[in-house]
Amino acid sequence: MKLLVTISDALDPGFGRIAAVDLEHESAEIVLEWCPPPSLRTSGKGFLGLAWLGAPGQSDLIACAHAGLCRINPTTWTVSGVLHQPCMNDLHHVTVHEGRLLVTNTGLDRVDVFELSGRFIGAWDQSPAWLTAERLRGCNPSRESWNSALDRGWALEAPSLTDEPFTGDLQSLAADSIPFHARKTRHFVHPNHITMLDRRPILTRFIDRSIQDLSDWSFPIPETPGHPHDGIVCGDRFWITCTTGLVVAYAIENGRLTSREVERIDIPQRTGRCGWCRGLIVTDQLLVVSLTTVRYMPPYGWADSDLSKTETSILAVDRNTFELAARVDCRSFGQLPKLFGMVEWPATRDFGKSPHAI
Numbered sequence: 148m149k150l151l152v153t154i155s156d157a158l159d160p161g162f163g164r165i166a167a168v169d170l171e172h173e174s175a176e177i178v179l180e181w182c183p184p185p186s187l188r189t190s191g192k193g194f195l196g197l198a199w200l201g202a203p204g205q206s207d208l209i210a211c212a213h214a215g216l217c218r219i220n221p222t223t224w225t226v227s228g229v230l231h232q233p234c235m236n237d238l239h240h241v242t243v244h245e246g247r248l249l250v251t252n253t254g255l256d257r258v259d260v261f262e263l264s265g266r267f268i269g270a271w272d273q274s275p276a277w278l279t280a281e282r283l284r285g286c287n288p289s290r291e292s293w294n295s296a297l298d299r300g301w302a303l304e305a306p307s308l309t310d311e312p313f314t315g316d317l318q319s320l321a322a323d324s325i326p327f328h329a330r331k332t333r334h335f336v337h338p339n340h341i342t343m344l345d346r347r348p349i350l351t352r353f354i355d356r357s358i359q360d361l362s363d364w365s366f367p368i369p370e371t372p373g374h375p376h377d378g379i380v381c382g383d384r385f386w387i388t389c390t391t392g393l394v395v396a397y398a399i400e401n402g403r404l405t406s407r408e409v410e411r412i413d414i415p416q417r418t419g420r421c422g423w424c425r426g427l428i429v430t431d432q433l434l435v436v437s438l439t440t441v442r443y444m445p446p447y448g449w450a451d452s453d454l455s456k457t458e459t460s461i462l463a464v465d466r467n468t469f470e471l472a473a474r475v476d477c478r479s480f481g482q483l484p485k486l487f488g489m490v491e492w493p494a495t496r497d498f499g500k501s502p503h504a505i
Contacts, residue, residue, distance in 0.1 A: 149492040150428060151178075152437055152461060153210060155193035156481030163194035163212050165219070166480060167498035170435070170463050170473040177480060178498055179224045181217065187231060189213045189329045196240030196251070196340075197488035200263070204493035209248065211238035211488070214328035216250065216261075224499060230265045234283060235328050240340045240377075240488065249341045249348060255279065256336040258350065258361065271348070271361045273336045277306060285323025286310050287333045340377045344385065345402055351375040351387060354447060358387070358397075360404065367404040368397060372411075374448035377427040377488075384409060384429075388436055390448035391415075392424045414438075417464060418471045422457040423449070426489035433472060434464045437486035440478075459484050 148171065154164040163181040168174070182188075192213035200206040200218070207227070208219040215231035216238070236254025243249075247268070248261045256273040272279060278296045282288070288296070289311035296306060313321040313331060320331035337353035348361040353375060358368035373389025380386075384396040385404050392414035398407040414436055415421035422438030429435075441449055441457040459480075463473040477486060492498065 148430070148433060148435070148463070149494055149496075149498070150435065150461075150489050151197060151208075151492055152426060152477075152489045153194035153197045153487045154477070154480050155191065155195065155485045155487065157191045157442070157483035157485065159191065159193070159481060161188040161190055161192050161213065163210060163217065164480065165194060165197070165208075165210065165224075166477065167492065168461055168475055170433075170461075170475065173473050173475050175461070175475050175477060175480075176498070179219065179226075181212075181226050183212060183215075183229075187212065187214050187229070187328070192237070193485075195238060195487040197490050198241050198243050199490060200243055203491055204496050208490070209241050209243065211241055211250070213237060216241060216248065222499065228265075230261065231328070232259070232267065233326065233328055235259075236330065236332055237334075239338070242341050242343060244343045244348075249343075251338045251341050251350070253334060253338055254330075254332045255282065256334060256338060258338060258341055258348070271350075273338070278308065281308055282332065283327050285330075287312055287321060288335075290333075290335065293335050339375065340379075342378055342380055344380050344399065344404055347404075349378060349380075349385065349404060351378040353390075358385075358404065368406045371395065376425045379427055379429060381429040386427060386429050388424045388427045390423050390425070391450065392421055392436075392438070394424075394427065394434060394436060412464065412469065414462065414464070417469050418462055418474075420458060420460065420462055420471070420474065421451070422459060423485075425487055426461075428489050428491060430466075430491075432466060434466055435461065435489065436464075437461050437489055439485045440483070442483065459486060461486065461489075 165179040167178045194210045196211035210217045214235040218228040239251045239253040250259045258271040288308045292309040340351040350359045375387045378387045394412045396410040426437035440459045461475040465472045
């Protein structure tokens with residue numbers, strides 16, 4: 148099996164990288180390194196989500212940069228276009244559906260929708276417009292005041308927000324003098340991954356550990372066993388990764404997602420390997436995940452204080468035996484590389500290589 152994975156590096160100037168991975172030979176190489184223009188460059192932020200515009204291997208790719216979508220020609224491994232809006236911040240994933248791009252605009256807690264031409268056509272917002280406007284202007288609301296703004300009730304009172312600035316090293320990164328698209332923001336929902344179940348957009352929400360159906364704002368899975376990152380549909384199951392390494396499948400019944408858990412795989416327990424778990428590919432034979440070394444204790448999504456055991460790698464687990472079928476070490480792809488989105492690559496096609504790849 149061959150696949151592509153996106154890479155960020157916490158210590159570089161903001162390059163976007165894509166690596167080509169061959170699981171059979173347990174090998175990987177960088178096929179694209181993109182340096183954003185200075186106006187879009189954010190230190191430590193590279194490519195995140197990844198999707199094919201059409202048939203795998205026969206169409207362009209779309210990669211999420213920190214504040215824009217990059218259209219990539221996989222034959223020449225060049226970026227042929229960049230879609231940017233000033234309100235984009237920390238884009239995590241993009242999915243393509245019926246000629247539209249659905250993008251998780253994580254830094255603003257919303258999902259934006261564009262035509263393939265780049266025209267904006269709508270959004271699903273997770274907060275009132277006035278609150279979003281305040282955030283764009285530089286306010287970093289406290290979590291308490293953000294929740295209060297959502298639950299106004301019927302009392303006719305002037306709306307207000309409590310600004311809770313970042314402290315320490317993060318303070319300078321969140322200054323309101325920095326353009327919003329490059330600014331550090333506080334996430335309240337942290338929408339990670341968007342996928343389609345028929346015509347229903349299904350969203351993974353990291354902070355409150357839920358899965359939301361945006362077609363009717365319902366929560367078919369009100370609580371997941373860990374903080375969810377990726378979520379994909381495969382046959383009659385909806386699969387998620389949790390950042391601790393749990394991979395869980397839920398039943399799809401009568402075209403609707405349910406909370407009935409039908410399969411659970413604990414990657415660290417099964418393989419003896421652990422790391423911050425994001426990317427996911429599921430086939431009839433394999434379950435493939437991406438892991439990233441955990442450098443410090445995050446506020447959400449991790450409990451084990453022994454970080455020395457974590458690693459940056461891609462693991463393939465045999466779905467029949469639950470044994471580790473392949474492992475690709477990705478530590479060499481940067482000083483502090485982080486792995487994000489993955490897509491399959493046609494098994495019979497060579498990867499090629501960009502003249503600008505490292």
